[in-house]
Amino acid sequence: MYRHIDSSEPTFSLGLKLRLLNWGLVFLVTLISGIGAALLYSAAGGNLQPWAIRQITRFGIGFVLMLMLAMVDIRVFLRYAYILHGIAIFLLVVVEVKGKIGMGAQRWIDLGVFQLQPSELAKITLVLALARYFHGLTYEQVGKPLVLLPPLAMIFIPVGLVLLQPNLGTATILTLVGGSLMLMSGVRLWKFLIIIVAGVSALPVLWEFMHDYQKQRVYTFLDPERDPLGAGYNIMQSKIAFGSGGLIGQGFMNGSQSQLRFLPEKETDFIFTLLGEEFGLIGTLFVLGLFLLVLIYGFAIALSARMQFSRLVAGGITINIFFYIFINVAMVTGIIPVVGIPMPLVSYGGTAMLTTMIATGILLSVSIHREVKVPRVFSSDSL
Amino acid sequence: MSIDRDNSRYRIFSRRVALLGALQAAGLGALVSRLYYLQVVESDKYTTLAEDNRINVRLLAPVRGQITDRLGVPLAINEQNFRALAVRESAGNLEEVLNHLAGLVPLSEADLKRTLRDASRRPAFMPVTVRENLTWDEVSTLELAAPELPGISIDEGQLRYYPYSDAFAHIVGYVGKVSESELDGDPVLALPGFRIGKSGIERFHDQELRGEAGRKRMEVNALGRVIREIDRDPGKPGSEIKLTLDANLQQFATQRLAQERSAASVVMDAVNGDVYALVSSPSFDPNVFTRGITADTWEDLLSNPASPLTNKAIAGQYAPGSTFKPMVLLAGLESGIIDESFTVFCPGHYDLGDHRFHCWKRGGHGTVGTAESLEHSCDVFYYELSRRVGIDRIAAMARRFGFDSPSGIDLPGERPGTIPDRDWKRANFNKPWTQGETLNAAIGQGYVLSTPLQLAVMAARLALGREVKPHLTLSVDDVPAVRGDFPLMGIKAENLAVVHRGMGLVVNSPIGTAYRARIQQKGMEMAGKTGSAQVRRITMAERATGVISNDDLPWNQRDHALFIAFAPFDNPRYACATIVEHGGGGGAVAGPICRDLLLDCQQRDPAGIRSV
The missing domain is CATH 3.40.710.10 (DD-peptidase/beta-lactamase superfamily)
Incomplete structure (x- = not known):
């Protein structure tokens, strides 16, 4: 049973918050990041340089950030949800304009150790904004079609901006996360069916708007052997690496595909392939199992929260992590086209690490503040 | 705020989470079965492909068989051929090094240009031939000057030599570079610098004289750089042909x-x-x-x-x-x-x-x-x-x-x-x-x-x-x-x-x-x-x-x-x-x-x- 906390108590002491912290989730996140660092050590041929050491540093910073966010009262996120989403959209516009002017396709803002990609930030703020919106609606209200216009705007404004970049992978995740949140909010299922049907019929139109390299990726996905030295090379080499890993793998730092550089982008998007080659099916299932535990923790936190905002935030963040993992693994194993989605916590790269740690921090905050309740209709100043 | 209304929202939320959970379970199931397929079912096929990737078989040119007269007097033999090779990546500025080399041993403008062209077309670590048929004096000059010639090395190869010059030319024949039409599927013919019998006995008995190529299996990376030698099969030198001639x-x-x-x-x-x-x-x-x-x-x-x-x-x-x-x-x-x-x-x-x-x-x-x-x-x-x-x-x-x-x-x-x-x-x-x-x-x-x-x-x-x-x-x-x-x-x-x-x-x-x-x-x-x-x-x-x-x-x-x-x-x-x-x-x-x-x-x- 839940530890009962008086919901009228506006703040918790730091000590209490630390006691309420979901240490299991913290441990899982640390373990997965540790595995990631070990794989980066192997990817560099048994060197901490250049990837592992920096990834560990980033994790350290992200870890502190995660704990700090965990301590932040969930009501603060509720209060600033729209503003944060607004800022994210504003930054998306900024990098878009900057990219257009500067000719260079730089889609991030440099923060030193991290590079902040507004599109990554938008994945979190979208969850917050949608959660706040649906927090204020009853089940009956959710049934009214016009009510769904504002959340659709919250989803498709950033999706549109991200597509302009162009970043098909992130746009897909934003759409899927937004859709999942609306599903969890009680939007009627038949409406999704309509959307799905409409979406499928819109595919040819979308195809027309796709860039050549994106079309190429789809072609390559459909037939990797079509161009084994060009676009199909990555996926072909990735499959070879998985297959040669077999059941138990070729051993730590012994994957010939990765160590001899046949596998491209082995430290970023294709790090799961390196895992598969060196640790085999046992290794890949183990890491997938750890992520499954993270998902179970996430949904457990969502289901245990007392107010709709918290539930939706926890559910949205968890589904976000799922989509990351699913798309990355499906991509490197050749189930879907290569869309450039890294594996959270494991792939080398500051942005993904930062986003995941922020998301986990908010998830932990939901966990700590699961008993907190705010009325459906409230004034921001009252928080 | 109505408790009932929130309860209904919670009920719906739980149901929808269960629905999403089921979808996610299906998605993860798909990933697991895909991984099982790749890593267990198709493992052998991909292991072979990985080996093909990793192992580069390099042919070793067999030594061409001698041709002698009926008493064993050699009519066609192999002589040592000293070649100067250049490796672009170790040379730094290759053109500068070659110019310096040209000051030590004769090097034609054409050789210089060809070397630079060859070097620029191949990976930086691959040696290219600068000059063949170096004399002993030239070899020792280059060896002495080695510190000033980064990336230059001396390689010893084989060159066909006919000690009797013109006396046996029409019978023994001669060897030359392999032409396109002479490629008969023997991989050794594709070796750079490989010579094939063009006329006379050299051509008539080319198969026997050629021998069988050895093989050196090497582990290479995606760029073709040799990591290590795995094993080698020395091959079979060409047969010695004894002629009825006196x-x-x-x-x-x-x-x-x-x-x-x-x-x-x-x-x-x-x-x-x-x-x-x-x-x-x-x-x-x-x-x-x-x-x-x-x-x-x-x-x-x-x-x-x-x-x-x-x-x-x-x-x-x-x-x-x-x-x-x-x-x-x-x-x-x-x-x-x-x-x-x-x-x-x-x-x-x-x-x-x-x-x-x-x-x-x-x-x-x-x-x-x-x-x-x-x-x-x-x-x-x-x-x-x-x-x-x-x-x-x-x-x-x-x-x-x-x-x-x-x-x-x-x-x-x-x-x-x-x-x-x-x-x-x-x-x-x-x-x-x-x-x-x-x-x-x-x-x-x-x-x-x-x-x-x-x-x-x-x-x-x-x-x-x-x-x-x-x-x-x-x-x-x-x-x-x-x-x-x-x-x-x-x-x-x-x-x-x-x-x-x-x-x-x-x-x-x-x-x-x-x-x-x-x-x-x-x-x-x-x-x-x-x-x-x-x-x-x-x-x-x-x-x-x-x-x-x-x-x-x-x-x-x-x-x-x-x-x-x-x-x-x-x-x-x-x-x-x-x-x-x-x-x-x-x-x-x-x-x-x-x-x-x-x-x-x-x-x-x-x-x-x-x-x-």
């Missing part, structure tokens, strides 16, 4: 023929078909081909009227002239149309219809018998004989002696010659055969063509009456080549004896046509037959005013001088044929060459008949 005899023959502008000789064994010497003069230095021939040298070889690149002994086709007469005589004797006592009166000419055929001796030979017809090479005798025998019998006899088809000697480029008969005339000219043509054929003129090798084979078959065939390969890696046990041809001994007597008189009778070419050493006497083949047509007008002497004609209009011979006369073993292009009289020019070769051959005695 290097000393061949060399002697080369020097002897060099006295003429253009000539060819063959000396062979009448019992087992071993070819002891086969010379086509002038020759060329095959070493210029392996080192890379210059345009000037190539031009000179091509424009020389004595065609040094052609092996005239097997590819030159000449009218055999009077050397053909034994065929006509044998055709008459074997067919029973004449016997040994047959005689013809020679008034110096022979009338056929309204055409008069002349004997080479204007005044005529008087009454000529069978053996004497050879001794004097009386044309009229053969005009009469051939008219009785007919072209088809003559042609059949000539074919039994090896004319009209390649001898099958183990050399590329042999030509078949021509023996005309009625069918041949009809097939080629669609005209009936005329008697005049029979008369011309009877003295080895007209359509009759043969190679010097065919003449040598005829001489050998005349010597012992065996169907001997010539060959050059004695053994491959000490495994003796199959040499036929040549059967008797079935020529009646008494008929052969008539020919022998006649050929003996040619050189040993003071009135024979080649008395000057006799061998005087006791027991080494030879028998032979002269021949002079006209290469121009003598007009009626010229015959009226007197035929212009060969000495007064330009070189390329003079008669070819021919001679066939075998020795020793009383126990034949060695056969010889010689042609001297535009040499004039067979007895005066070609005969002495055969004499010198057969004398030298008998003194060296490669068949070992004298020790028995």
Whole structure:
């Protein structure tokens, strides 16, 4: 049973918050990041340089950030949800304009150790904004079609901006996360069916708007052997690496595909392939199992929260992590086209690490503040 | 806020989370089954592909087999070839390093440019050849200067070398770079710098000489850089080919023929078909081909009227002239149309219809018998004989002696010659055969063509009456080549004896046509037959005013001088044929060459008949 906390108590002491912290989730996140660092050590041929050491540093910073966010009262996120989403959209516009002017396709803002990609930030703020919106609606209200216009705007404004970049992978995740949140909010299922049907019929139109390299990726996905030295090379080499890993793998730092550089982008998007080659099916299932535990923790936190905002935030963040993992693994194993989605916590790269740690921090905050309740209709100043 | 309303939202939320959970479980299930498929079901296939990726098999060029004469004297060997190699990545500024190198050893502008071009096209760690054939001095200069030449290394390779230069060029041949059309699927041919036999034995026995490539298996990365060597299979060096030639005899023959502008000789064994010497003069230095021939040298070889690149002994086709007469005589004797006592009166000419055929001796030979017809090479005798025998019998006899088809000697480029008969005339000219043509054929003129090798084979078959065939390969890696046990041809001994007597008189009778070419050493006497083949047509007008002497004609209009011979006369073993292009009289020019070769051959005695 839940530890009962008086919901009228506006703040918790730091000590209490630390006691309420979901240490299991913290441990899982640390373990997965540790595995990631070990794989980066192997990817560099048994060197901490250049990837592992920096990834560990980033994790350290992200870890502190995660704990700090965990301590932040969930009501603060509720209060600033729209503003944060607004800022994210504003930054998306900024990098878009900057990219257009500067000719260079730089889609991030440099923060030193991290590079902040507004599109990554938008994945979190979208969850917050949608959660706040649906927090204020009853089940009956959710049934009214016009009510769904504002959340659709919250989803498709950033999706549109991200597509302009162009970043098909992130746009897909934003759409899927937004859709999942609306599903969890009680939007009627038949409406999704309509959307799905409409979406499928819109595919040819979308195809027309796709860039050549994106079309190429789809072609390559459909037939990797079509161009084994060009676009199909990555996926072909990735499959070879998985297959040669077999059941138990070729051993730590012994994957010939990765160590001899046949596998491209082995430290970023294709790090799961390196895992598969060196640790085999046992290794890949183990890491997938750890992520499954993270998902179970996430949904457990969502289901245990007392107010709709918290539930939706926890559910949205968890589904976000799922989509990351699913798309990355499906991509490197050749189930879907290569869309450039890294594996959270494991792939080398500051942005993904930062986003995941922020998301986990908010998830932990939901966990700590699961008993907190705010009325459906409230004034921001009252928080 | 209504608790009920929130409860309904929570209920819906839980249900929807359950729905999403189920979808996610399905998604993860799909991933797990995909991973199972890749990592367990298809594992073997991908493991093989990964090995293919990882392991780079590099071929090691096998050492080309040696070619030696019958006693093991090397005729084609491999010499060390020092090459300067450059590695772009270790050189830093390659152009600067090469310029420095050019100051130490000679390096042409073209070599420099090619090196830079090659280097820029290959990965930075791959060595490219800067210069080949460095001398010892150049090697030591470069070794000393090594600190100033980063990225430059000396590599030792093999280069084909022919120590006798031109003496064996037409037999041994030479090697050269592999051309597109020569790629036969053997991967070793694709090795840079690999040489393949282009002519002669080098080409005929290329497969055996080539050997089998070794293999070095190396682990490489995606860029092709070698990480380590896994194992190596040294391959099989090429076989050593031992030829039937006697290097000393061949060399002697080369020097002897060099006295003429253009000539060819063959000396062979009448019992087992071993070819002891086969010379086509002038020759060329095959070493210029392996080192890379210059345009000037190539031009000179091509424009020389004595065609040094052609092996005239097997590819030159000449009218055999009077050397053909034994065929006509044998055709008459074997067919029973004449016997040994047959005689013809020679008034110096022979009338056929309204055409008069002349004997080479204007005044005529008087009454000529069978053996004497050879001794004097009386044309009229053969005009009469051939008219009785007919072209088809003559042609059949000539074919039994090896004319009209390649001898099958183990050399590329042999030509078949021509023996005309009625069918041949009809097939080629669609005209009936005329008697005049029979008369011309009877003295080895007209359509009759043969190679010097065919003449040598005829001489050998005349010597012992065996169907001997010539060959050059004695053994491959000490495994003796199959040499036929040549059967008797079935020529009646008494008929052969008539020919022998006649050929003996040619050189040993003071009135024979080649008395000057006799061998005087006791027991080494030879028998032979002269021949002079006209290469121009003598007009009626010229015959009226007197035929212009060969000495007064330009070189390329003079008669070819021919001679066939075998020795020793009383126990034949060695056969010889010689042609001297535009040499004039067979007895005066070609005969002495055969004499010198057969004398030298008998003194060296490669068949070992004298020790028995």
